[in-house]
Amino acid sequence: MMYEAGTIDVAVVGGGHAGCEAALAAARMGMKTIMFAISLDSIAMMPCNPSIGGSSKGHLVREIDALGGQMGKAIDKTYIQTKMLNTGKGPAVYSLRAQADKVKYQAEMKLTLERTPNLRIYQGEIAEILTENGKVSGVVTAAGAIFRCKAAVLCMGTFMHGRCLHGEVIVPSGPNNLMPATHLSENLKDMGIRLYRFKTGTPARILKSSLDFEKMQPQYGDENIVPFSFENTAEDIKREQLLCWLTYTNEKTHQVIRDNLHRSPLFGGVIEGTGPRYCPSIEDKVVRFADKDRHQIFIEPEGEGTEEMYIQGMSSSLPEDVQIAMYRTIPGLEHCEFTRFAYAIEYDCIDATQLKLSLEFKEYKGLFSSGQFNGSSGYEEAAAQGLIGGINAARYIQGEVPVILQRSDGYIGVLIDDLISKGSKEPYRMMTSRAEFRLLLRQDNADQRLLPIGHEIGLISQERYLALREKERLVALEIERVKGLTIAPNETTLEILEKYQSSAIKSGVRLSDLIKRPELDYEKLAPVDGERPDLPEPVKEQVNIQIKYEGYIGQQLKQVEQFKKLENRKLGDDMDYKSIQGLRIEAQQKLDAIHPSSLGQASRITGVSPADISVLLIYLEQQKRASSRDVIPNPERASSRDAIPNPASL
């Protein structure tokens, strides 16, 4: 029985990390929003690892925060251990990671949603998307409630036709034994949307009291903690941290696995989905890296209010009896008691090349798609897309141009451009090596890069924006001072240089040149710099990085300049590639399928050659001249729907 349940602006389908960000962004931008979830108890659930951040994912969280998203704030409130990783490896790859209290994280996020004006959360499965003339017009729950809406954001994660497997046990299920979404896949297929089938997995959870920690190495959090959110200081969020533990598999573990491989649905061919290379099951690792005699296993608490421990590194789809046998070969786990078994999950997701860079479906106005459903993996990747999907759903209704981040603006830009331009054949994980301008896209300057955009679209307060401007002013002022300051080779100076085994100076040297020496930095040179003003930590950090790596940063800025020239050549949605003479057939087909928004994006599509790009350049020029012969005097054609320009960033 169907019934009219009301009219809203934005419907968000799914309440995971993508759905939460999408719903919050849309509501905060003034849209009347409902977020639908199969179970409201699964809002912001972490069905796999109990942590947020890590290499490149930490960057994403910081960028989400700078744009006005929630993830960073939620984890700052609910972390139980935090670490800055890669601190020895260069400022671009510093990576913040926090262990989360899963239950508290979920509760925190749910409460935020509930308290946000314009936002309502709603328990129910969406079974159908309504469209009229290629535009979204509503969503229908499985129970028959029809919500009329102007835009919808699909964030179904791994729920679509979910199927969980371990050993011979194969059950239709969402993650963590939640109900799968069974209706929407068919509806989307009927709408002409292409679906893929992907796979991922999670390890077992073990009761803490059954573990012998004497046989493992403790893993501590950092003493000097760094918050994810730019709005928090270390003082704000300081608290007691919990321990994680490290242990290893051994030959016995591997033997158990090898003896039972035939019972794995993965090797038996039962699993159809494509799994990620970077998240292999333990049986995968043992088979593919047969010469490795041990693999690392991290034991991480699932929270403060539970005894359940997450066993990182032991993802598996082997039967329960095999899991028990193999886990118990590991030092410290000899008597382990299982609370939840490891499993693999298969699910439907879309071929993301069907989307525009705004995350809107090319074929359906107002229909956006975000998160793991787009073929990505990871909470942070999902949240980042959810935020952009929510923002652009709101901007679509507002009649504004979408927010599109370029690859030179942030990891979010790289993530979305990769998904949309190349599609993914396996779940996509963010990695630092995917970001070609990573020296500029550091986690420490995400606020400088993106906060002005968040402010412009209404997700960042004026106060926070002004604080950023003040920070930038202080940084610029201090850099100028340091560059103009000459340090004399006096006793203090020589002492400090000797202390850090830096070669002595004979005459005056600029402070900035000393900072550039690998063994020195801004902080270490404080004693030789008598007039140094008292500056906040984040300002000092910027001064140090921007002076120390000036040459390398300048180099990448030049590359970005070149890069942007092609990015700024826009290609209209109405381009008829099949009619452009001189394009090779393969290029015609690829361009026709993806309809890139700029020449830059076109150049990244596999199968489009430099010669094809030249042909497109000529074609664009032809079009431009043809249209300037018309009466319209305006050379800037209307077809180039431009994204919000990025304010000067570094």
Next chain:
Amino acid sequence: MNRFNQLDDIIAAISTPLGVGGIGIVRISGGGSIELVDGLFSGKNTLLSKKSHTLSYGKIIHHGEIIDEALVSVMKAPQTYTKEDIVEINCHGGSLVTRRILEAVLNEGARLAEPGEFTKRAFLNGRMDLTQAEAVIDIINSHTDLSRQAAVNQLEGRLKIEVGSMRQEILDMIASIEAVIDYPEHDVEEETYGTMEQGTLKILDRMEKLLQNADRGKIIREGLETVIVGKPNVGKSSLLNWLLEEERAIVTDIPGTTRDTVEEYINIDGIPMKIVDTAGIRETGDLVEKMGVEKSKAHAEKADLILMMLDSSRPLEAEDREILSFIQGKKTLVLLNKTDLTQALSMEELEKYIPKEQLLSVSIKENRGFEELINGLKELFFHGEGVKAEDGLLGNTRHKNALFRAKEAMEQCLITIRTRMPEDFISLDLQDANRALGEITGDVADEEIIDRIFTKFCLGK
């Protein structure tokens, strides 16, 4: 990354057909071209101080070495072919010098123009009529096809194998660093600065060797690989000497005295040639002579040009016929020597083997026929199919340019390692090198690195 199609950087190319005439022109276009050439130019005034559309006389000096005297024309935007600043260096040292000047310009930061790129820019900057757009597209596509053909040739094949193997080593180094960065807590074996330095030095060494070879033989000094064939004592060494205008090889009347293969580099009217003197192609029982013959055959097999000497005062003999059938269908000029004596050769029979226009009458003794030889060469190489040779050389310069940039990146990498900069920076330098090498092999790096990380290391939760 967009490795191609930059829209307004400085581009340069040789704009005269290679080997034609005694003057070569290197054309440079783009904002900053004038300043760039000023860095190489030594004249009365700087080029920057000159008015637009003027000629300046001076010397082109690179790294302290005078390459040539030149007339340099300065044309300032927008009244130029591309509507950008254009500088043209007119030199008169033939193609060898022209190319050295081009390389100096590239070293100073210009990029080698893609085929048809000046015209493309002219069009994009509104210089040409709309109806010419199609022609521009044709140029782009036809040159792409040609360079694809050129890619098949042996020399390039070898280069690509060597470059490809260097890339694999660089990729391994990148993957090792990136794996540690992306999986900070995994027990991935970290490369030490020491091993990274070793690896970098090894690759640098290989790059230098490759570049040296390129400089010495293959690219700079080697033009057309030319083989002189003919039966013994027909005057092959005399021909070489004639070409060289000096006595290098021993000229004698006893068959088989020119035993060793002698290589000489010459430049005939702008056409660079590497001439391989031969020991004469004939069946022989003499071991030393036999080796010479084998060598000659091998040389003839891969030569760009074959010069065959025939004695026109004698009728064709079995040996001549054997050689003629061996070289049939190859790029050949047959020199009919001794035209000062009574002619006994049957032209009719000869034309069954070699087209008439490739038969040239000369008399080395009387120094006649040199002009005909030059014209024959130009006809053979720089019209019709001649374009192909030009493209091949162009490709080589492009490859050299890419290799040079890769080497610079590896040198930077060495500094980064030695100053103990964090690994991230080492990886960035390596990625620069890898991208430059990829331009030679035609590979794109991004997914490759990630593939390598996961095939090399066991990672993940």
